[in-house]
Amino acid sequence: MKQRKHNEQAHEPLVHITKNAAMPFWKSSLIRVAAVVLAFLFCSLLAAVLINAKPVEFLQEFLKGNFGTNPMSANLRIWNLVKDTAILLCIALAVTPAFRMRFWNIGAEGQVLVSALASAAVVFYFGKYFDNVSSGWLLLLMLIASIAAGMIWAIIPAIFKALWNTNETLFTLMMNYVATFFVAYCLVKWTPDGSSVLGELKAGYLPRVGHDYLLLVLIILITTVFMFVYLYYSKHGYEISVVGESQRTACYIGINVKKVIVRTMALSGALCGLTGFLLVSALDHSVTTTSVGGRGFTAIIVSWLAKFNPFLMIISAFLLVFLSKGASQLATTFRVSFAFPDIVTGIVIFFVIGCEFFIRYKVHFRFARKRAGAREAAGAAAGTQGAPGELPAEAEGKAAVIPDKGGKLK
Amino acid sequence: MAQPEELTFFALELKGISKAFGTIRANSNVDLELRHGEILALLGENGSGKTTLMNMVAGIYYPDDGQIFVDGEEVVIRSPKDAYKHKIGMIHQHFKLVDLFTAAENIVLGVNDGSRYDIREVNERVRELCVRYGFNIDPKEKIHEMSVSQKQTVEILKVLYRGAEILILDEPTAVLTPQETANLFSVLRNMKKDGKSIIIITHKLHEVLSISDRVAVLRKGEHIATVETSQTTEGMLTEMMVGKKITLNIDRTEPHDTVERLRVEGLCGVNADGLTALDDVSFTAYGGEILGIAGIAGSGQRELLEAIAGIYGPTAGTVTYRDPKDGAEVNLRKKTPLQIRELGVRLSFVPEDRLGMGLVGSMDITDNVMLRSYRSGRLMLLNRQDPKKLAEEIVKELEVATPSLRTPVRRLSGGNVQKVLVGREIASAPALLMAAYPVRGLDINSSYAIYNLLNQQKERGVAVIFVGEDLDVLLALCDRIMVLNSGRVTGIVDARTVTKEDVGYLMTKSHDGAAKEGFISEGGGEK
Numbered sequence: 038m039k040q041r042k043h044n045e046q047a048h049e050p051l052v053h054i055t056k057n058a059a060m061p062f063w064k065s066s067l068i069r070v071a072a073v074v075l076a077f078l079f080c081s082l083l084a085a086v087l088i089n090a091k092p093v094e095f096l097q098e099f100l101k102g103n104f105g106t107n108p109m110s111a112n113l114r115i116w117n118l119v120k121d122t123a124i125l126l127c128i129a130l131a132v133t134p135a136f137r138m139r140f141w142n143i144g145a146e147g148q149v150l151v152s153a154l155a156s157a158a159v160v161f162y163f164g165k166y167f168d169n170v171s172s173g174w175l176l177l178l179m180l181i182a183s184i185a186a187g188m189i190w191a192i193i194p195a196i197f198k199a200l201w202n203t204n205e206t207l208f209t210l211m212m213n214y215v216a217t218f219f220v221a222y223c224l225v226k227w228t229p230d231g232s233s234v235l236g237e238l239k240a241g242y243l244p245r246v247g248h249d250y251l252l253l254v255l256i257i258l259i260t261t262v263f264m265f266v267y268l269y270y271s272k273h274g275y276e277i278s279v280v281g282e283s284q285r286t287a288c289y290i291g292i293n294v295k296k297v298i299v300r301t302m303a304l305s306g307a308l309c310g311l312t313g314f315l316l317v318s319a320l321d322h323s324v325t326t327t328s329v330g331g332r333g334f335t336a337i338i339v340s341w342l343a344k345f346n347p348f349l350m351i352i353s354a355f356l357l358v359f360l361s362k363g364a365s366q367l368a369t370t371f372r373v374s375f376a377f378p379d380i381v382t383g384i385v386i387f388f389v390i391g392c393e394f395f396i397r398y399k400v401h402f403r404f405a406r407k408r409a410g411a412r413e414a415a416g417a418a419a420g421t422q423g424a425p426g427e428l429p430a431e432a433e434g435k436a437a438v439i440p441d442k443g444g445k446l447k
Numbered sequence: 448m449a450q451p452e453e454l455t456f457f458a459l460e461l462k463g464i465s466k467a468f469g470t471i472r473a474n475s476n477v478d479l480e481l482r483h484g485e486i487l488a489l490l491g492e493n494g495s496g497k498t499t500l501m502n503m504v505a506g507i508y509y510p511d512d513g514q515i516f517v518d519g520e521e522v523v524i525r526s527p528k529d530a531y532k533h534k535i536g537m538i539h540q541h542f543k544l545v546d547l548f549t550a551a552e553n554i555v556l557g558v559n560d561g562s563r564y565d566i567r568e569v570n571e572r573v574r575e576l577c578v579r580y581g582f583n584i585d586p587k588e589k590i591h592e593m594s595v596s597q598k599q600t601v602e603i604l605k606v607l608y609r610g611a612e613i614l615i616l617d618e619p620t621a622v623l624t625p626q627e628t629a630n631l632f633s634v635l636r637n638m639k640k641d642g643k644s645i646i647i648i649t650h651k652l653h654e655v656l657s658i659s660d661r662v663a664v665l666r667k668g669e670h671i672a673t674v675e676t677s678q679t680t681e682g683m684l685t686e687m688m689v690g691k692k693i694t695l696n697i698d699r700t701e702p703h704d705t706v707e708r709l710r711v712e713g714l715c716g717v718n719a720d721g722l723t724a725l726d727d728v729s730f731t732a733y734g735g736e737i738l739g740i741a742g743i744a745g746s747g748q749r750e751l752l753e754a755i756a757g758i759y760g761p762t763a764g765t766v767t768y769r770d771p772k773d774g775a776e777v778n779l780r781k782k783t784p785l786q787i788r789e790l791g792v793r794l795s796f797v798p799e800d801r802l803g804m805g806l807v808g809s810m811d812i813t814d815n816v817m818l819r820s821y822r823s824g825r826l827m828l829l830n831r832q833d834p835k836k837l838a839e840e841i842v843k844e845l846e847v848a849t850p851s852l853r854t855p856v857r858r859l860s861g862g863n864v865q866k867v868l869v870g871r872e873i874a875s876a877p878a879l880l881m882a883a884y885p886v887r888g889l890d891i892n893s894s895y896a897i898y899n900l901l902n903q904q905k906e907r908g909v910a911v912i913f914v915g916e917d918l919d920v921l922l923a924l925c926d927r928i929m930v931l932n933s934g935r936v937t938g939i940v941d942a943r944t945v946t947k948e949d950v951g952y953l954m955t956k957s958h959d960g961a962a963k964e965g966f967i968s969e970g971g972g973e974k
Contacts, residue, residue, distance in 0.1 A: 053509050056469050059858075271827050279818070282807045288758050289796070289804045290818045291785030401511075 057399045065396045069389065073356070076388035080381050088371045095367065102366025103359055118358060120250040120320070123257040124312065126354040128329075128336035130257075130264045130347055131308030134301045135191075136337075137268060137345050138281040140198065144209025146333025147216030148190040148306050150326075152313020154220050155179075155186035157238060157324040160317070161227060164240035171244045179241050179318060184310035190216065191306025192299060199295035213333070220326050235323045243319040253319040260311065265347040267304075277301055309333075342389060360385055456519030458483045458644040459504065459535070459613050464513035466499055473499040476513070477670045479663055481613065486635060486645045488659035488676070490652075492688055492890035494860055496668035497648045498540075501615045505537035506530040517613075536606030537615040542598050544590045551586035554605045576607050580637045595743060596627040603634070614638065615646045620654055622744055625918065625951040632658050650688075651917075652681045666690055689891055697898050697923045700906065705733035707769055708879055708910035709755070714764030716750050716934075724750040725761060726934040734771060734878065737901060737911040739925030739942060741918065741950055747934035748914045749799055752881050756796045757784045768792050771878045771908070795877035797869055799884050799914070801861075805868045808857035812849065813838045815856055816871050841870035845896065862893035869897060873904065880904050883914040898924055918947045930954055 060068075081095040090098070105114035128145050135142040156179040167175045194208035224233040246252040268274040280287045280297045287294050316328060335357060342356075343349035364378030459481040466474045474496045481487050491497045502508045504515060506527040514521050517533045524530050530537070544553050555569045573586040582600050590598060599619060606614055616635075620628045635645055635658060649655060655662055656676060663673040664687040671687050686692050709732040716725040725747045732738045740748055753759035755766050757779060766779040770791070779787055779794075787794060798804040806815045817834035824830050838852050845866040849859055856864055869885060882901065886894040901924065905911050915921045921928055925942040930953035938953045 055467065055511065059469070266828075270829055272821055272829055273827070275814070275817070275821055275829055278810065279807055282809055283803055285800070285804045286807055286818070289756070289784065289798060291757075291783060291788060293783075293785070 051402070053401050054398050055401065057397055060396055068392050068396055072388045072392035073385065076385040079388070080384055083380075083384070084367065088367075088373050088377070090367065090371055098367040098370050099359075099363030102363040114362075116248065116250055118355075118362060119254060121358045121362075122351075122355045123250075123254045124316070124320070125332055125336055125339055125358055126350055127257045127260060127312045127315065128309065128332055129339035129343075129350045129354055130260055131305050131312060132336055133264065133305075133340045133345050133347065133350070134268065134274075134277055135305045136340055137274075138277045138298065138301050140195070140281075140298060140302065141206045142191065142194070142209045142302065142305060143206055143334065143337060144190065144194065144212045145305075145309055145336055146329050146331070147209070147213035148187045148309035149313045149316070149329045149333055150213075150216045150220055150324075151190050152183035152187040152310040153316045153321075153324045153328050154216075154223060154313075155182040155310075156241065156314050156317035157235065158182065158223070160238045160241040161235075164238065167240055170240050170242045172240070175241050176243065176318060180311070180314050183314035183317075184307045187308070187310025187313060188303050188306035191302045191309065195299045195302035199298045217326050220324060220328075224325070235325070238317070238322045241318050242322065243315070250319070253315055256311075256315065260308070261347045261351065264308075268345075268347065273297075273300070338386060342386075356385070357382065457481055457516070458518065459646075460516040460519075461500070461504070462514045462516065464500065464503060464510045464515070466496075466503060466508060466510050472668050474503075474510075474668045477665070477668070479670060480673070481644050481646060482661075483644055484639055484642050485660040486639055486647060486658055487673075488655040488662045489646055489648045489665065490650065490655055490662050490684060490688060491665035492650060493888045494667075494862075494890065495665040495688075497665055498617055499668075500665070501537060501617060501646065501648060504530065504535055505615060507537075531609045531611065534610055534612040535615070536609060536611030536613070538599070538602045538606060538617065538619060540617045540621065542602055544598060544601060546591040547589065549587050549589055550584055550593075550601045550604070553590060553601055554586075554608045558609060572608065573604060576604055579641070580607070580634055582634065595622045596624075596631070599623070599631070607638075612642075613644045613646070615648070617648045618650075619647065620649065620651065621916070624743065624954050625947055626955070628654070652684055653919075655684065656681065664688055685891070697895070697920075698902060699924065699926075700902070702733070702736040702905070702926050704908065705735045706771070706908075708732055708734040708771070709769070709912075710765075710767040711751075711755070712765045712767070714751070714754060714761050714766065716747075716754060716759065716761035716763075718750065724934050725754065725764075728764070728931075728934070728936055730929055730936065730939060732879070732910045732912055734908045734910045735905060736926040737905050737913055737924060739921040739928040740912065740914040740931060741921050741928050741954060742931035743954055744916070746931040746954075748883065748931055750934070751931070752796065752798070752883055752912070752914065755779065755881065756794065757782050757787045768794070768879065793876060793878040795872035795875055795880045797865075797872050797880075797882040797885050799887075801864050801868055802857060805872075806856050806864065809855050811853045811855055812842065812847075812867055813852050815867060816841065816874075819871060819875055837871075837874055841867060841874065845870050845900075861888035862890055865889055865897065866893065869900060873900060877904070877909055879910045879912070881912040881914075884916060885913070886920070887916070894920075918950055921950070922947060932956065 078092075081090075081092040084090040084095045085092060103114060103118050105111035128149060131148070132142055132145045159179045159182045160175070163178065164175065169175075190212055191209075194203070194205050194212060197203040197208060198205045221233070224235060225231065227235060243252055246255075268277070276287070276292050276297050279290065279292060280294055284294050287297070317324060321328060339350055339354045339357060342353035360382045361378050364381040365375070367373075367381075368375050368377045457480045459479075461477060461479040464474055464477045464479075465472070477496075477500055479489075479500070489497045489501070499508065503510045504524065506524045506529050509525060515524060516522065517535070522529075522533050524533065524535070527537075545556065548556070551566060551569045551573050554573055555564070555566070570586040573584070576582070577584055577586075582604065584597060584600050584604065588597075590601065593601070599622070603614070603616075619631060623631060632654075635647070639645060647654075647658065656679075659676045661673055662676055662679065662684060664671040664684065666688060674683075711731070712729045714725050714728040715723075718724040728747070728751060730738070740751070742748055750759050750761075754761045761780065764780065767776050768779050769776050777790055777792065779792065782790070796805075802808040807818070813831060813835045816838040817829070817831065820834060821829055823833075835852065841847060842849060842852065847859070847863045847866045847870075849863060856867055859867070865885060865888075869882070872880065880901070882897075885897050885901075889897065898920070901911050901913060913921075913925060915924075922942055922945065927939055928942045928945065928950060929939045930937045930950060932954055937956060940950070940953075
């Protein structure tokens with residue numbers, strides 16, 4: 038056998054990507070934390086370039102936005118941070134069961150809004166019959182009305198999906214607009230002066246326990262625990278996972294897929310209803326077309342970032358609220374557009390999602406590495422030059438320009 | 448034929464090829480040589496890395512390490528396009544054809560040689576190729592009108608049209624009947640005569656012995672040896688493949704105390720496209736025997752089993768189950784799987800699509816074992832204790848190789864996935880056990896473990912329905928064989944007396960003879 042010809046142009050591709058083995062939890066967590074830190078560094082650089090904020094100031098404003106500057110404002114700010122995290126978490130909990138079933142419900146915005154409207158309507162029409170602003174009966178009535186409204190809004194697309202396999206994403210999205218205009222209609226009807234501003238309702242206040250927001254936070258924490266158990270340890274949760282993974286498996290095992298879809302969306306809607314009730318009874322005491330303010334959509338990100346795990350959602354909800362508050366403060370101080378917080382949030386999310394790539398895959402670069410060994414053998418055999426691993430930049434460049442030359446046929 | 452100068456090099460040479468997927472080493476440090484004008488069989492069990500290795504030659508994957516030489520020159524193959532440039536073509540196991548295009552249109556698709564697209568010229572060239580190698584294909588026929596073996600022919604033509612000198616065929620006989628296989632082999636011999644170098648991937652020993660010049664054996668991603676076919680035997684090859692001496696026999700006992708368990712009468716049904724899937728299927732399955740179902744893929748096997756299991760709704764006919772205890776008969780048709788279970792029908796079903804139907808890939812073994820039984824208990828909460836015990840038992844009894852019970856089944860190898868599924872289905876003490884292609888993708892040891900399990904069930908008086916593709920196995924394992932052909936029963940035969948050729952004939956007979964055959968039989972008898 039004659040000596041094989043070693044091919045100088047036969048370089049491996051510049052980068053190639055291989056799948057990574059399952060990573061230990063600590064390592065993947067480290068990568069995720071690193072991604073957040075990197076994102077912050079990147080944002081601070083961006084801020085330095087775009088709005089002349091020094092990185093130190095950037096950080097300061099972020100902390101100020103979330104934790105305030107003096108003890109008085111700190112108390113207020115921190116409670117606000119907790120409250121906003123809790124509400125966002127609650128909506129995220131609501132969308133999660135459907136997501137685990139791969140039912141892409143993006144209608145939480147509308148579901149929460151109609152629930153808030155339902156609570157407000159109860160107070161508007163029946164509030165005057167109750168003496169106590171925190172009457173238990175009135176609150177119960179509000180809760181039932183809200184949950185019913187949220188469930189109806191969620192079940193409609195679910196039924197269509199179950200019976201006729203309509204696209205749930207478009208359907209739930211459209212339901213959001215219906216909800217918005219329904220609220221607008223009610224507001225016009227309820228305000229004889231035509232202002233469409235309902236003003237603060239006079240009844241239906243969630244009782245104050247310890248702090249204005251404490252009861253709200255407790256309710257949502259209990260819901261979180263409940264959802265965790267429901268999703269991971271109940272028969273229903275198990276069915277949701279099976280349906281989500283493979284409807285054929287579900288059929289094979291005798292799960293009624295249609296029933297599970299409708300039931301799960303009913304639960305989603307009910308949780309949206311709870312959120313709507315809390316918004317009216319504990320926070321806003323009113324309703325407007327922007328009561329939910331896009332949190333129905335942000336919650337989707339919260340749920341995804343946490344991989345649909347209710348406990349991890351506490352972290353992701355906190356991260357998003359923290360970002361938006363800090364960046365808002367920055368925008369105020371530096372008098373820039375309020376689009377800036379959105380940019381910062383977007384960048385951080387991009388980094389966090391992007392880092393998943395590095396958890397799942399490994400990237401190999403052409404340089405040095407194993408080629409060294411192969412080269413040594415081939416080099417020695419063909420009597421060509423080159424120390425192992427030595428790759429002159431010039432040769433590298435040539436190879437990149439004419440990568441296919443080596444593949445030319447004789 | 449070839450120049451002596453060129454003969455000094457191998458047509459294809461692999462040096463130290465390695466490839467890993469995550470922690471799984473699909474190939475490690477494989478050396479392989481293909482001579483000019485030879486047929487090399489690449490033999491190995493499923494999961495031994497045969498296809499991965501060839502995919503690297505065909506440009507589907509890129510090796511982590513190692514070199515590839517074509518005619519003695521090192522080449523880099525980054526894409527299938529690069530592979531064609533080096534005159535390497537691969538015929539994949541799953542055809543990649545556009546159904547609505549003609550054979551010629553499919554063949555020319557993606558060819559970009561700078562010349563004007565002229566379908567008449569393409570037709571002409573395809574015809575030339577057909578004459579040269581003995582294919583019987585009309586270039587103007589649409590793919591969807593073709594039989595499986597004709598589609599395979601188109602795939603081969605596609606590669607030849609691109610001027611490939613090295614052809615790689617990935618398990619080409621898996622979808623063919625014995626007659627079609629013989630035709631394919633005669634075509635391969637014609638190509639060899641023409642100087643082409645061919646690699647054929649397979650795990651069927653008798654095929655290796657009948658077609659190849661040399662055999663390269665892979666085991667667990669490593670190259671064990673390459674031997675001259677004329678100097679080896681089935682026993683030697685098996686030993687190299689498995690790594691130890693094993694005796695392969697299926698212990699078939701005479702059925703005794705058989706009782707009628709399932710009676711299917713006049714079952715008809717259509718598939719999702721409204722085409723006939725089942726056409727007046729009638730048969731009886733008895734407890735204490737194994738009824739085999741043979742047929743070309745897609746002849747209605749899946750619909751039949753799913754109809755019995757209540758997953759698929761037939762349009763006519765009855766499915767009558769007779770209870771082993773009191774002989775009471777129930778009609779299972781128009782019942783959901785849940786209703787069937789609630790009736791006390793002890794029916795177990797190992798579906799063809801393990802991860803898509805029988806199991807949930809992302810769930811761990813315990814949760815998968817729980818699929819059948821999770822409803823038990825009054826509480827809303829799951830009871831994972833009993834399923835966990837059962838999972839431990841299955842893992843131990845069937846020797847499932849898994850890091851832990853908490854590993855998602857998707858991460859297990861095909862054989863272990865199948866053991867979990869079969870283990871679960873048998874654990875519910877069935878009276879009727881249906882298994883569709885239960886050994887597909889399994890290594891020899893696992894396959895025989897599954898056959899033994901089926902035989903044990905038969906001994907216990909279970910009515911076993913076994914849908915298989917390997918006729919040798921069907922003949923050795925079953926008591927009776929029912930042959931399905933385009934949704935119709937073309938025969939129910941005694942597995943002890945029937946020949947492979949007879950079954951093959953029943954599998955294809957309503958296809959109007961030679962006109963539908965992919966290859967002409969000329970030279971089929973040639974040694």
